[in-house]
Amino acid sequence: MWENFPLLPKRASTFAPGVDALYGFLVGMSLFFIALIFILITVFAIKYRRRSAEEVPPPVRGSLLLEIIWIVVPLGLVLAIFGWGAALYFKMYGRAPAEALEVYVVGKQWMWHIQHPTGQREINELHIPAGRPIKLTMTTEDVIHSFYIPDFRVKKDVVPGRYTSVWFEATRPGRYRLFCAEYCGTKHSEMTGWVIVMEPVEYQNWLSSGGGGRVESLAQAGERLFQQLACDACHREDEGGLGPPLRGLFGRPVMLADGRTVVADEAYLRESILNPDAKIVAGFPSPSSMPTYQGQITEEQLLQLVAYLKSLGEGGGQR
Amino acid sequence: MSAPMVESPRAWRVNYLNVSYGIRSWLFTTDHKRIALLYLVSVTLFFFLGGFFAVLIRLELMTPPGDLVQSETYNRLFTMHGVIMIFFFLIPAIPAVLGNFLVPLMIGARDLAFPRLNLLSWYIYTLGGAFTLAAAIFGGVDTGWTFYTPYSSTYSNSNVMLTAVGIFITGFSSILTGLNFLVTIHKMRAPGMTWFRLPLFIWAHYATSIIMILGTPVVAIAILLVGLERLFHIGIFDPKLGGDPLLFQHLFWFYSHPAVYIMILPAMGVINELITCFSRRRIFGYSFIAFSSIAIATLGFLVWGHHMFTSGQSVYAGMVFSALTMLVAIPSAVKVFNWTATLYKGSVSYQAPMLYALGFIGLFTIGGLTGIFLATLAVDVHVHDTYFVVAHFHYIMVGGTIMAYLGGLHYWWPKMTGKIYPEGWARFAALVIFVGFNLTFFPQFVLGYLGMPRRYHVYPDEFQVLNVMSSAGASILGVGYLIPMIYFIWSLRYGPMAPENPWGAKGLEWLVPSPPPPHNFDVTPVVTGEPYDYSPESEREHAR
Numbered sequence: 001m002w003e004n005f006p007l008l009p010k011r012a013s014t015f016a017p018g019v020d021a022l023y024g025f026l027v028g029m030s031l032f033f034i035a036l037i038f039i040l041i042t043v044f045a046i047k048y049r050r051r052s053a054e055e056v057p058p059p060v061r062g063s064l065l066l067e068i069i070w071i072v073v074p075l076g077l078v079l080a081i082f083g084w085g086a087a088l089y090f091k092m093y094g095r096a097p098a099e100a101l102e103v104y105v106v107g108k109q110w111m112w113h114i115q116h117p118t119g120q121r122e123i124n125e126l127h128i129p130a131g132r133p134i135k136l137t138m139t140t141e142d143v144i145h146s147f148y149i150p151d152f153r154v155k156k157d158v159v160p161g162r163y164t165s166v167w168f169e170a171t172r173p174g175r176y177r178l179f180c181a182e183y184c185g186t187k188h189s190e191m192t193g194w195v196i197v198m199e200p201v202e203y204q205n206w207l208s209s210g211g212g213g214r215v216e217s218l219a220q221a222g223e224r225l226f227q228q229l230a231c232d233a234c235h236r237e238d239e240g241g242l243g244p245p246l247r248g249l250f251g252r253p254v255m256l257a258d259g260r261t262v263v264a265d266e267a268y269l270r271e272s273i274l275n276p277d278a279k280i281v282a283g284f285p286s287p288s289s290m291p292t293y294q295g296q297i298t299e300e301q302l303l304q305l306v307a308y309l310k311s312l313g314e315g316g317g318q319r
Numbered sequence: 320m321s322a323p324m325v326e327s328p329r330a331w332r333v334n335y336l337n338v339s340y341g342i343r344s345w346l347f348t349t350d351h352k353r354i355a356l357l358y359l360v361s362v363t364l365f366f367f368l369g370g371f372f373a374v375l376i377r378l379e380l381m382t383p384p385g386d387l388v389q390s391e392t393y394n395r396l397f398t399m400h401g402v403i404m405i406f407f408f409l410i411p412a413i414p415a416v417l418g419n420f421l422v423p424l425m426i427g428a429r430d431l432a433f434p435r436l437n438l439l440s441w442y443i444y445t446l447g448g449a450f451t452l453a454a455a456i457f458g459g460v461d462t463g464w465t466f467y468t469p470y471s472s473t474y475s476n477s478n479v480m481l482t483a484v485g486i487f488i489t490g491f492s493s494i495l496t497g498l499n500f501l502v503t504i505h506k507m508r509a510p511g512m513t514w515f516r517l518p519l520f521i522w523a524h525y526a527t528s529i530i531m532i533l534g535t536p537v538v539a540i541a542i543l544l545v546g547l548e549r550l551f552h553i554g555i556f557d558p559k560l561g562g563d564p565l566l567f568q569h570l571f572w573f574y575s576h577p578a579v580y581i582m583i584l585p586a587m588g589v590i591n592e593l594i595t596c597f598s599r600r601r602i603f604g605y606s607f608i609a610f611s612s613i614a615i616a617t618l619g620f621l622v623w624g625h626h627m628f629t630s631g632q633s634v635y636a637g638m639v640f641s642a643l644t645m646l647v648a649i650p651s652a653v654k655v656f657n658w659t660a661t662l663y664k665g666s667v668s669y670q671a672p673m674l675y676a677l678g679f680i681g682l683f684t685i686g687g688l689t690g691i692f693l694a695t696l697a698v699d700v701h702v703h704d705t706y707f708v709v710a711h712f713h714y715i716m717v718g719g720t721i722m723a724y725l726g727g728l729h730y731w732w733p734k735m736t737g738k739i740y741p742e743g744w745a746r747f748a749a750l751v752i753f754v755g756f757n758l759t760f761f762p763q764f765v766l767g768y769l770g771m772p773r774r775y776h777v778y779p780d781e782f783q784v785l786n787v788m789s790s791a792g793a794s795i796l797g798v799g800y801l802i803p804m805i806y807f808i809w810s811l812r813y814g815p816m817a818p819e820n821p822w823g824a825k826g827l828e829w830l831v832p833s834p835p836p837p838h839n840f841d842v843t844p845v846v847t848g849e850p851y852d853y854s855p856e857s858e859r860e861h862a863r
Contacts, residue, residue: 033684034684034685041681044663055666057599057664070656078694082695085697094634150770155629156700161558177779183470295559
């Protein structure tokens with residue numbers, strides 16, 4: 001009977017057992033306190049029920065010892081729970097393992113656009129291999145969405161104007177539901193899809209069959225766009241361009257004209273493309289001579305450009 | 320001159336209800352007791368309107384596909400349900416009805432400090448309500464009661480501005496009520512009514528008033544900024560205009576989390592009065608309960624970020640907010656344990672108000688403990704924005720606040736109206752509400768952990784069984800809320816006359832006749848002892 005009436009979702013990621021263990025502890029603790037209060041109230045209410053209308057019970061003062069007990073014990077408990085929950089949270093929302101496969105997600109009322117680094121594109125489906133960390137870098141074209149896979153115990157909001165990321169590692173091949181968890185308008189409840197977890201071999205087959213998408217990699221698409229938009233006219237390979245050279249830029253610190261130093265991460269690249277004046281590199285004129293690309297390119301194209309710039313930075317070639 | 324009056328069993332006496340008649344005498348009254356009744360009528364109307372939307376929501380969710388209404392309609396239904404229930408029922412219910420009636424009576428004052436301001440606050444509330452009703456009539460609003468940007472500021476095509484103006488205006492009635500209570504409690508206590516002789520109902524309203532005054536302006540600002548962005552495209556929240564969508568969440572929750580405590584603190588205040596009266600015991604740990612209200616009000620302003628654990632805010636911010644949120648569990652636990660201990664060696668009777676109070680403790684305990692689940696970072700990542708959250712806050716706000724509100728209404732009904740309601744029906748209703756409530760909302764905890772997101776019009780088949788259970792429970796709950804409505808109205812006409820102090824309760828409000836005279840006390844009372852002094856010796860000396 002419990003087959004048809006589960007109390008927990010499937011456990012299909014490396015995070016799921018940890019979250020369920022903590023949840024189990026919380027359920028146990030709650031049952032204990034609910035039982036305690038329920039039994040005490042029931043016993044008192046029966047034992048000390050009013051026997052005559054005139055009855056006036058003897059006065060009982062408070063008890064400092066009891067007050068201290070029921071302050072200190074719950075305090076210890078909740079702080080322990082806090083530490084347990086924070087440790088797991090830190091793992092989930094912290095830095096993804098270096099070997100993680102990076103997938104890009106763009107939310108749009110009311111669908112999920114997925115781009116793989118190898119160029120496959122999907123809508124409302126995400127194909128991934130089991131047993132390998134996956135890092136999602138996400139943004140949205142319009143309102144806030146939230147990427148939620150209950151069977152993985154993973155959720156992260158997808159916020160316009162910035163990149164958010166989350167990572168996970170699926171453990172069991174299968175089809176798992178994908179929901180949008182942040183209310184996003186009329187068809188919010190239809191902004192759903194599937195995460196398809198495959199054995200690594202199957203996944204390779206899916207990739208080489210093109211996964212139904214194009215064969216050009218994300219970075220290649222970005223490179224083509226880079227030339228189409230004539231970015232390379234100013235951002236030249238040598239030092240002589242109107243804009244700073246971009247090879248080897250990703251992940252490095254950049255000196256700014258105002259003396260600050262920032263790390264060239266995805267958010268920095270994104271901002272510099274959309275709003276070139278926001279951060280001027282030291283030695284370049286302010287205001288920038290670069291036009292803004294706000295509204296000129298889509299979030300997906302932006303991700304392609306970022307992927308291209310990353311490919312220039314990390315190892316200097318296309319991955 | 321006139322014929323001598325026939326002596327009725329109880330001599331005719333001037334009270335606040337019969338002192339004057341006619342619609343004008345109500346609409347221009349400055350008597351806090353009459354204003355409380357004006358609020359009673361208004362919040363009851365909004366309660367049943369919000370409940371009507373809930374009925375449609377539960378009917379739609381009986382089946383997985385969206386078949387009863389369209390998505391546009393469904394989204395408007397849950398938004399209007401939330402907006403009306405929170406801003407027009409739960410926030411004003413206990414302070415503006417019971418608080419308005421009882422704060423002056425309990426501290427031995429003639430009225431609130433600013434009677435005209437008190438009337439003004441009801442007019443402001445009514446005006447805000449009119450805007451929100453207009454928004455509903457012209458097609459509703461579909462942003463969710465949380466108005467998250469940039470959806471609310473740029474993308475929604477519904478009546479966002481009309482609703483926002485309604486909430487903005489109503490906020491001022493909260494501020495005025497809070498201000499009135501604060502000044503009254505500080506300046507108008509009867510001789511001998513020291514801070515530690517105040518009934519805990521007053522402490523709870525004091526804490527609530529602080530939140531109303533400090534928090535409400537912030538949500539007003541947030542709403543104003545959404546308006547500026549919607550009307551004039553000033554970039555505040557929408558990144559396409561250069562804004563930051565998360566800024567709205569910070570501003571909104573800075574008020575709306577403390578607002579949750581505006582709803583629950585007065586409820587806790589009511590429970591103190593009921594538990595002591597129906598166990599004939601001085602409250603266990605008076606000062607701990609008093610300061611736990613202040614602690615909840617204070618901590619309430621430091622925990623807003625727990626609504627944003629998955630929003631992309633810094634991991635470290637999440638940790639700070641999680642730790643602080645955990646601390647809220649302490650004052651809440653202190654209250655529950657002290658209420659339980661108050662029953663010990665008491666003289667416990669099970670009249671209707673006490674059944675509501677015991678029901679409150681049960682539901683609040685479950686609601687509070689599940690709050691710890693949501694404060695736990697890793698668990699919240701999974702259950703955030705699912706039905707687990709929906710179940711949790713209904714346990715606190717409906718299971719808690721409405722149980723306490725109804726309990727208080729039953730307890731003070733004889734004082735407010737001078738009439739006795741049928742006790743058997745009242746106990747029956749308390750039971751029906753308790754059972755119906757649990758059947759409605761307990762399945763939603765399971766549904767949430769299984770992963771069903773909230774605000775879903777269409778949902779996968781595997782969630783149907785639990786949704787049907789919830790809808791079935793809601794039908795029982797709905798009946799439970801209608802029963803008191805019926806016998807309360809019945810009692811106004813047919814109920815027996817209430818004596819001065821039907822429950823044998825302590826407290827200044829029970830020293831005046833039922834219903835009280837227009838100016839409450841013929842002689843200003845002098846307080847000589849602690850509250851809830853049910854000891855045998857006090858029987859003589861406390862009585863006046």
